[in-house]
Amino acid sequence: MMPERICVCVKPVPADRGSRPPSLSPTDEHAIRAALLLREDAGFEVVVMAMAPPAAEGALRRSMALGADRAVLVSDDALGGSDLLVTSRVLARLVARESPALVLFGTASPDSGGAMLWSSVAARLGWPLLSSADTVTLRNGTAVIVRADGRARHIAQFRLPGVVALSGRSTSRPEIADIVRSKRQEVERVALSDLRLSPGEVGRAGSGTSSRRIEGGRAGDTVILAGPDAADRLFGILVQRGALVG
Amino acid sequence: MSTPGNVGFPHLLSPFSIRNATMKNRLVFQPHFTALGGTDGLPTDDLKAYYIERAVGGAGLLVDGGMAVMAEGMMSRRFIRAYDERILPKYKEITDGVHANGAKIFSQLTHGGHTSLESPPPTMWAPTQMPEPSSQHSTRAMDKTDIRRTIEAFAASARNVMSAGFDGIEVKIAHDGLLRSFVSPFFNRRTDEYGGSFENRMRLSLEVIEAIRIAIGGEFPIGVRLCLDEYTDFGYGLDYGLRVAERLEATGMVDYFNSDAGSFSSFWMEIPPAAVEQGFFRPLNQELKKVSDLPVVAFGRIKQPHAAERMLELGEADLIGMARQLIADPFTMQKIMDGRLDEIRACIGCNDGCIARVVQEKGIRCVHNPGAGQEITLSERLFMPTVRSKNVVIVGGGPAGMKVAEVAAKRGHKVTLLERDSVLGGQVRLAARQPLHEEFAEVTAYLEAAISKADVDVFLNVNATADQLLTMEPDVLVIATGSEPNLPRSNASADVLSDTAVSRASGLLAEIPVPGLDLPHVFSTDEVLSGFELPGTRVLVIDASGHWEGVGTAEHLADRGFEVEVITTRSIPGFGLEATNLAMFLQRAKAKRIKLSPFTDVIGVDAQGAEVVDVLTGDNRRLDVDFVVPVYPRRSRNDLYLELEQLLDSRSDVQLVRVGDSSSPRLIEGMMVEAQKIGMEL
Numbered sequence: 059m060m061p062e063r064i065c066v067c068v069k070p071v072p073a074d075r076g077s078r079p080p081s082l083s084p085t086d087e088h089a090i091r092a093a094l095l096l097r098e099d100a101g102f103e104v105v106v107m108a109m110a111p112p113a114a115e116g117a118l119r120r121s122m123a124l125g126a127d128r129a130v131l132v133s134d135d136a137l138g139g140s141d142l143l144v145t146s147r148v149l150a151r152l153v154a155r156e157s158p159a160l161v162l163f164g165t166a167s168p169d170s171g172g173a174m175l176w177s178s179v180a181a182r183l184g185w186p187l188l189s190s191a192d193t194v195t196l197r198n199g200t201a202v203i204v205r206a207d208g209r210a211r212h213i214a215q216f217r218l219p220g221v222v223a224l225s226g227r228s229t230s231r232p233e234i235a236d237i238v239r240s241k242r243q244e245v246e247r248v249a250l251s252d253l254r255l256s257p258g259e260v261g262r263a264g265s266g267t268s269s270r271r272i273e274g275g276r277a278g279d280t281v282i283l284a285g286p287d288a289a290d291r292l293f294g295i296l297v298q299r300g301a302l303v304g
Numbered sequence: 305m306s307t308p309g310n311v312g313f314p315h316l317l318s319p320f321s322i323r324n325a326t327m328k329n330r331l332v333f334q335p336h337f338t339a340l341g342g343t344d345g346l347p348t349d350d351l352k353a354y355y356i357e358r359a360v361g362g363a364g365l366l367v368d369g370g371m372a373v374m375a376e377g378m379m380s381r382r383f384i385r386a387y388d389e390r391i392l393p394k395y396k397e398i399t400d401g402v403h404a405n406g407a408k409i410f411s412q413l414t415h416g417g418h419t420s421l422e423s424p425p426p427t428m429w430a431p432t433q434m435p436e437p438s439s440q441h442s443t444r445a446m447d448k449t450d451i452r453r454t455i456e457a458f459a460a461s462a463r464n465v466m467s468a469g470f471d472g473i474e475v476k477i478a479h480d481g482l483l484r485s486f487v488s489p490f491f492n493r494r495t496d497e498y499g500g501s502f503e504n505r506m507r508l509s510l511e512v513i514e515a516i517r518i519a520i521g522g523e524f525p526i527g528v529r530l531c532l533d534e535y536t537d538f539g540y541g542l543d544y545g546l547r548v549a550e551r552l553e554a555t556g557m558v559d560y561f562n563s564d565a566g567s568f569s570s571f572w573m574e575i576p577p578a579a580v581e582q583g584f585f586r587p588l589n590q591e592l593k594k595v596s597d598l599p600v601v602a603f604g605r606i607k608q609p610h611a612a613e614r615m616l617e618l619g620e621a622d623l624i625g626m627a628r629q630l631i632a633d634p635f636t637m638q639k640i641m642d643g644r645l646d647e648i649r650a651c652i653g654c655n656d657g658c659i660a661r662v663v664q665e666k667g668i669r670c671v672h673n674p675g676a677g678q679e680i681t682l683s684e685r686l687f688m689p690t691v692r693s694k695n696v697v698i699v700g701g702g703p704a705g706m707k708v709a710e711v712a713a714k715r716g717h718k719v720t721l722l723e724r725d726s727v728l729g730g731q732v733r734l735a736a737r738q739p740l741h742e743e744f745a746e747v748t749a750y751l752e753a754a755i756s757k758a759d760v761d762v763f764l765n766v767n768a769t770a771d772q773l774l775t776m777e778p779d780v781l782v783i784a785t786g787s788e789p790n791l792p793r794s795n796a797s798a799d800v801l802s803d804t805a806v807s808r809a810s811g812l813l814a815e816i817p818v819p820g821l822d823l824p825h826v827f828s829t830d831e832v833l834s835g836f837e838l839p840g841t842r843v844l845v846i847d848a849s850g851h852w853e854g855v856g857t858a859e860h861l862a863d864r865g866f867e868v869e870v871i872t873t874r875s876i877p878g879f880g881l882e883a884t885n886l887a888m889f890l891q892r893a894k895a896k897r898i899k900l901s902p903f904t905d906v907i908g909v910d911a912q913g914a915e916v917v918d919v920l921t922g923d924n925r926r927l928d929v930d931f932v933v934p935v936y937p938r939r940s941r942n943d944l945y946l947e948l949e950q951l952l953d954s955r956s957d958v959q960l961v962r963v964g965d966s967s968s969p970r971l972i973e974g975m976m977v978e979a980q981k982i983g984m985e986l
Contacts, residue, residue: 229726229765232766234768237720238775293586294581294584297582
C-alpha cells in the first residue's frame with residue numbers, strides 16, 4: 059500500500075530588506091514543489107510545517123496557495139534562542155505526529171545556512187537520510203534520489219519512511235484556484251504542550267549552544283570613491299543606506 | 305519620555321529654547337513657498353491644514369515661509385501679505401492649531417527683491433539695476449524712499465504677524481529676495497551708504513533687524529535664514545557668508561541662524577534634487593558653528609533620522625531643518641518617537657511634486673504623499689475604518705496597485721494583491737536603475753512595508769485571467785496592470801504585446817507613425833533598464849516624452865559605455881523635467897559627452913540607424929547607430945480590464961476599477977492621488 063503523507067519542513071525568514079515579514083525562501087519553495095510533484099503521481103497529502111514566530115503564519119498560508127494541503131506552525135515565546143539540537147527535537151516531534159512516509163527539506167535557509175538540521179531530525183526519528191538530492195521519486199515503498207555533481211550521477215535509495223534534503227531553488231507560480239482555496243484554510247497552530255515539551259527543554263534554557271555574535275555581515279556593494287570630496291561622498295552614501303547609527 | 309523605540313534619538317528628541325520660545329524637540333519644518341495662499345495674498349484653509357498636519361506629526365518648530373513685507377516684495381501672487389491685517393483671523397486659527405498640538409511657529413519675512421516667480425514679473429526692486437542672471441527682466445534701482453519704506457515694512461509686518469500669535473520672526477537673507485542682493489557684492493554696486501563697503505552692504509539687513517527688534521520687543525526670537533554660499537562663479541562663497549554671519553551676530557539682536565545656500569542663478573543648490581548627495585551641505589553648517597555661538601539650524605536634504613541625530617551629537621548643528629521630508633511624511637517625528645522608522649515615507653528628492661509646482665505658483669504637492677497640500681480631503685488621518693469589509697482583489701503590484709492596497713487594507717478591507725512579476729514595484733524599479741535615482745526605490749520600499757504591516761495578502765508570479773479572477777469572488781476588482789512602451793514589437797517576449805493586442809485591434813490605442821520601429825535593433829526603455837544585452841557602441845535615443853524615461857535612460861546608456869545622441873523635436877531633451885533636475889542633467893550630459901540634439905525629428909529608423917530632420921531648417925541628416933531607443937508616451941495595458949468589463953456587463957455585485965498607468969500612463973504623482981482616492985472611497 060502506498061504511503062499517504064509527505065511533510066515539508068520550511069524555515070520562513072525575513073526578506074532581505076526592512077521589516078517585511080518572514081517569507082518562503084526559494085529553497086523552501088523548491089522542496090514544496092517536489093512534494094507537489096510526488097502528490098501528482100500518487101495522491102499524497104502535502105503538509106508544510108515550521109517552527110517560527112507567529113509572523114511566519116503568512117508564509118505558511120502562502121505555502122497552501124502554492125498547493126500544499128495543510129500547514130502547521132509551532133510557535134511559542136519559549137522557543138526563542140533554540141539551537142540546532144533543540145530545533146531538531148521540536149521538528150522531529152512535529153513530524154512524528156503526522157506519521158509521514160517522507161520528510162523533505164530545502165538544503166539551506168538563506169539566513170544562517172547551517173545545513174545540518176535535517177540530519178539531526180532524521181537521527182531523532184531513527185530514519186534514513188539522503189541529502190544534496192537533485193530529484194526524488196517514490197517507487198514501491200522506496201525513495202530514490204539522484205545527486206549529480208558535474209562529473210557523475212549518484213543514484214541512491216532507502217525504504218520509507220525517511221528524510222530527503224533537496225538542493226535547488228525554484229520560484230513557484232501560484233494558481234488562482236489554490237489561492238482561493240488557501241484563503242478558506244487556516245494554518246494549524248501547535249503548542250509546545252501538544253508536543254509533550256516543557257518551556258525549560260527548549261529555547262535558550264534547553265540549548266547547549268548559543269550564538270555569541272555575528273561579525274562582518276552580508277556582503278554589500280563595493281563603492282570606490284576618489285578625490286578630495288571622497289569622505290563627504292562616502293558620508294552621503296552611508297547616510298543614504300542608513301548605515302550611520304549612533 | 306523614553307520608550308524602547310526612541311532611545312536612539314536622545315538629541316533629536318530633547319527640547320531647545322530660543323529666547324522665550326521652547327521647542328519640544330529639535331526638528332524644524334523649514335520655511336518654503338507653498339503656493340497655498342490665495343491669489344489675494346491671504347492664508348487659506350489649505351494652508352492652515354498643511355501646517356497643522358505637520359504640528360500633529362510632531363515637528364518642534366514650523367517656520368512659515370513665503371510671507372512678503374510689502375506689495376512690491378510679493379515674489380508671487382500667492383505669497384502671503386504679511387503686512388495686511390486681513391491675514392490675522394486665519395493666522396490666529398493656524399497658530400492656535402499649531403500650538404494646540406505642541407509645536408511653535410515662526411514667521412519668515414522677506415521681500416522678493418530682484419526675484420519673482422511671475423512671468424512677466426511686476427517691477428522688481430534691487431540695490432543696482434541689473435537682471436538676476438537667470439532672468440531676462442531688469443530691475444528698479446532702489447531710491448532712498450524705497451529703502452526707508454522697506455525697513456518700515458519689515459517692522460510693520462513683524463508687528464502684524466506677531467499679533468496673530470507667531471512665536472518668532474525669521475528674516476530671509478537667503479537664496480532669493482532683496483536682503484541678500486544688498487549683501488552680495490555682485491548684485492550691490494552702489495556707492496552710497498548702502499553699498500561700496502562690507503559694512504555698507506550689510507546696512508539694510510542690520511537696519512531691518514533693528515527695526516523688527518524694536519517693533520516686537522526683546523523677549524521674542526529673531527533668526528536669520530542666511531545664504532552661506534551663492535554657488536555661482538560670480539557670487540560670494542563660504543568665507544564671505546561666514547563674515548556676514550559674524551556681523552549679524554555682533555548686533556546682539558539675532559538669536560539663531562538657519563543656514564542656506566544657492567541663488568536663483570544656482571537654484572539646484574537652493575532645493576537640491578536627488579543628484580545632490582544627502583549630507584552635501586554639512587560642511588557649511590560645520591563652518592558656521594565654528595564661527596558662531598548662536599544656535600544653528602542645519603539644512604539641505606536631511607531626511608534620515610539617524611543622520612539627523614548624528615549631526616546633533618557631533619555638535620554640527622543645534623536644530624535639524626527638514627522641508628521636503630516633512631512634505632513627504634508629516635508624521636516623520638511621531639514615527640521616530642514611536643520607533644516606527646520603517647513606516648517613514650522618505651522624500652526621494654525628485655522635486656516634481658513640490659518645487660516643480662510652486663515655481664509655477666500652483667499649490668504644493670508631493671509625488672508619493674497625495675495628502676500634501678490637500679490635507680483637507682486626502683490626509684491619511686482621514687482613512688476611515690470601513691463599515692463593511694470588502695474582498696478587494698488588486699491585479700498589479702506597481703505603485704498604483706500597492707497604494708490602493710495600502711489605503712484599502714488600513715481601512716479594514718480584506719485585500720489580495722496579485723503581481724505577475726517575481727517582485728513588486730513595477731516601473732519604479734526600472735526608474736531606480738537610472739543614474740542617481742536609487743532613492744526612487746524608496747517609493748516602493750515604503751509601500752511594501754506598509755502593505756505587509758496592513759496584512760495585504762501578496763502573491764507574486766501570478767498570471768490571472770479574467771475568469772480566474774472572478775472565481776476569487778471579489779467585491780472589488782482593481783486593475784493596476786500598468787503600461788508598456790508604445791512599440792510594435794518586443795525583444796523581451798511576444799507575450800508582452802498580448803497585453804494590449806485587443807486594445808490595439810479595437811482602435812483604443814494609436815501607433816507611433818514612424819517607419820522602422822519594428823526592426824530588431826530597436827529597444828524599449830524597459831528592455832534597456834532591465835539589462836538587455838545591447839549591440840555595438842552607438843545609440844540614438846528619441847525623446848518624445850520629455851521626462852526621465854528618455855534622458856535618464858540615455859544617461860544610463862552613457863554610463864554603460866555607449867556613445868549616446870538624444871534627439872527631440874522640442875527645445876531641449878528632457879523638456880519636461882523639473883528645472884533643478886534639468887539643470888543638473890545638462891551639466892552631467894556635458895561631462896559624459898551625451899550629444900543633445902534639439903529641434904530634431906526622426907523621419908524613419910532603418911537597418912543602419914535613422915534619418916532625422918532639423919525642424920527649424922528642414923535639412924535632413926543621417927545618424928548611423930547600432931541601435932535605437934524610442935521614448936514615446938507609453939500605452940496602457942488594458943486588455944484584462946476590457947475583458948472583465950464585458951464579463952461583468954450585467955453584474956452589479958462586483959465593482960471594477962482601473963487605476964494608475966492602466967488607466968492613463970503618466971508621472972507618478974497623478975496616479976498616486978488617483979489610487980489614494982480610490983482606496984479611500986472603497
